[in-house]
Amino acid sequence: MSDKVILTVLFSTMIFSSLSGNDTDSTVISRDNLYFKTQFAGNIGLLSVGIGKEYLDGKLSVDLNYGYLPACINGTSVSTFAIKPAFRIKDFSISGIQTSLSAGICFTYSATRNTHLKYPDYFPDDYYLGNAVHANPFLRISLFHFPSGNNSKRLSLFSELGTMEYQIWYALKNKEVSFSEICNLCFGLTYRFK
């Protein structure tokens, strides 16, 4: 499973190298903004869309997302609602590209077969905890500032390295489950409204 780690590194390297051209426009993007986002994968569906807001000069962002996984991809359809708070840990610049590293947790509620927040009455009391909700920690790298025009300055590209709460427990508990097996990547775009 080390191929996932290699691909993760490869992904980051490719992003940086592909975007580090000769651009020198260093206009500072505005923070504390409303934004629209779309995301591919990341355990909230094949594709998801969402809307969010930045607070505390962009140090905290919170977005609400809806993701869908169609049955033709998966065999059964899954609808997922997610709230994703993230804290910006560090800002840095690579060849004029403003980059930030954030950490957060994606809280999800999914509707598919046999998922419940509260189990039906025919189950004994306290038989199971609900299985429709998960908490998925992630690290996000965002690339701001595409200096080819005013509108493109509002765009940012991001990628997240994520996992799931139960998978962390399994990896801690079992040598048979490695940490590289519990990681996954997602990719997305964010568009700021101003």
Added chain:
Amino acid sequence: MEKAVIMKRASSLILLILLSVSCEELTEYSPYDTNVREEYINSMECDKVCNSCVHSEDTLKFAVISDVHDDYDNMTDALESISKQENLQFIICNGDITNFGLAKEFEWYADEVKKSSIPLITLIGNHDYRSNGLQIFEKLFGPVNTSFVTGNYKFILFSNVILENNNMSPKYEWLIDEISDSSKHHIVVTHVPPFSGEMEGIDNLAFRQIVNPENTILCLHGHVSYFDDSYYNGIHTVITNKIFNREYSIISLVGDKSFVKRVNF
């Protein structure tokens, strides 16, 4: 911006998208995904049992493990211990191979099955029905109700999970068909013991009427997380402890007699 730079950026992004789409392991769409790498493991494992050399038509020795859940390291140790036992023909896992019925859990369990040097046949448990677990189990292992014959013995693996199966009764008509073959000694394997709370009332009555001492020499169960060797409804009944307690059972069959040994590893 230079055209070359734009082209470089565009091609990198296209490559990234292709990379992420083509590599299933890299991206995950949902924990409730039903995509799995393997298919019909039980039927391949049953074929191995049926095609293997039978020392005697009327004697048989096999191991039972149960309630693996998320204890993959303990399962590895159990399989290693079982592989050192002599003359074991196969292993039965008596259900609950996951906690939440999620694809990743099934695949981690299937990885353990692939490591076993002895054929391992898996029964579905109540936890495995959660989420899309039923669909995943059927893809990965095959039908939840299945049977196989070795020597003079017919093993009937019957899913008697009710609550997690939308409160539906088990398919007793399938069990009646399977058990009507009187040419073999029958061993009935279910995850939930018939005396468990989930099978109170009409389901307990139905099970006891279908599975009786006239047609069955041994019943095997799991679910309750303790070992038990007793008689229920006049049939020798063995409950195998969960693997977390680092224990499995070895069953020896001689004619219509059955003997059980608890093994700690």
